[in-house]
Amino acid sequence: MDYEIFELGDYTLQSGTVLNNAFLAYKTYGTLNAEKNNVILYPTALGDTHRSNEWLIGEGMALDPNKYFIIVPNLLGNGLSSSPSNTEIPPDKNSFPLITIYDNVRIQHHLMTYKLGIKKIALVTGWSLGAMQAFEWGAAYPNLVQRIAPFNGTAKTWPHTYAFFEGVKAPLEADDTSTSLRAVGRIYAGWGLSHAFYRNGCYKELGYHSLDEFITGFWEQNFLTLDPNNLLAMFRTGQRADISDNPLYKGDFNKALHSIKAQACIMPGATDLYFTHDDSMYEVDHMPNACLHPIDSIWGHFAGRGIHQPDISFINDALNNLLSIKQ
Template identity: 40%
Template sequence: MASYYSQEVHGPYHMINIGRLELAEGGVIENCELAVATRGTLNADKSNAILIPTWYSGTSKIMEQVYVGPDHALDPSKYFIVIVNQIGNGLSTSPHNIGGTLGGPNFPKVRISDDVRAQHRLLTEFFGITSLALVVGGSMGAQQTYEWAVRYPDMVKRAAPLAGTACNTEHDFLFTETLEEGITTDPGFRDGRYGTAVDVAVGLRRHAEMWTVMGWSTEFFRLNRHQALGFASADAFVEGFMVPYFAPMDPNNLLAMAWKWQRGDVSLHTGGDKAAALGRIKAKVFVMPFSTDMFFPPSDCLAEQALIPNSAFRPITTVDGHLGLFGTDADAIAQVDLNLRELLALPA
């Protein structure tokens, strides 16, 4: 059986070493490797590049499966699509694969800004890309999308943050804290020095149960959406879908991403002034929250959108909550595609 973090499960992707990455928190990754999946062909003037960053627990594979293809706005026959796995997600340099003294619980603290600087180096030095037709990502991918638009305003022509915010809220910070505690309070976690994910099965199960409560929505269960997905009861959904999803994941990888998620904040560029940071954006922006999202509710996203020049608020209607990002609601993905086609048609 193939290991979870492998080409067999999540490929195809290429490992690209971008060299020494100095981190915002003061640490260093000497040989930072990014797992990169590409679709389509870069045109002669390199103007058709689209960047997709990944979300918490996700890899390039789900982005390809749900959002990329000839029937989607992100069509490889038109665009060169680069999907970069975030640092810590298990494919790129992460706690479980870095080895040496930085492995496991000793992995350095990585911020959203570190991912974006790493991606910028990848695009400019390895692909020769200096202009992005679009940056689009969901959840933590939305955090990276905002960071891109604020940090590199002249490079990003269009941006589409899905189900995520530019500055994480205190409320969401606390949500994420409970996810972390679900893992770390398992005695098998041993301060991050466990043998394998199996040793932390109880903690990963608690983590999955909390994701079930917060990741979907009350409407999802009231309307028996879990039955439409093939599970007779909520318990069966937890046992058959949510627990198996998280069970093979490395706990230290999840915690590295959670720490980063909690501290996503573009206002760090402007001394804590969110309006000033978002005011730097030159891209055309469609802000697309999911209507029943309890992590990144539409009201939080609307408050930020109001501060962004050349932006529009395009909420996605779905009862599937935050995890509608998984593609469980075909109509929600159709709405995303409709918005992305409109955004891509706007002049840069």
């Protein structure tokens, strides 16, 4: 096992439901310094594990384990942290309780403060639902987080993306077979990448010779590796994301945004269909220390996935610049 487990016992979620024998899977890279101030938190996205984040971690990169202590917590529901697939629940695994982004971040906060003794975080960054966790950290713990760099993600799930989640939940709510997972993959195929990506045949850069081959070989196969009940749990987490939907802000989204004190570099994908540039513009306009730094790429949401070198370089350079800002 290449990760650690943080046991939480019976944990009361935001909904009031108790998650029995809850646990968080996480991996660390590098060494925590004596001052405990070289910490970078890099949460995972929907369907990803800590291994999925390793493209952005390495010697000579912004997230350099020779300089920083990098913690990658696994999203609850992903199969490594508490999930339908590894939790004793009734036979209908759809009964797995709703876990919010706020729940994930509160549990990560327990790990950081009570187990690791960390009182300052240099940076929280992440892609997609990982980006949403970065926003949540900035709003929930503004005095703990010095910088945030969410890429291809927003501070809440805006209505259009909410509707998308409804679409991908539907096959899984109907049944939990490979057929439903293939259907989810085909729905994602029309959303994850831009019109220009498909028009220009950029899937050939990934080794696929035809569009049909790409849809089946990339999109379907990606989702066939996942547990359908885990996937459904993560969809529900994503659909409910909102940094103001908690006791701190009581639904006041603008107040939550304004409360983020961290130096923030917000990186929407210029062609992202889930988390749009316009939504990010609104959020940046309501944050006191934020700049908008769009990823000028036709790789859509997957500009933040670590599979296209120009986008990797762009994100890495932005993180280097943000980390160079003295606090």
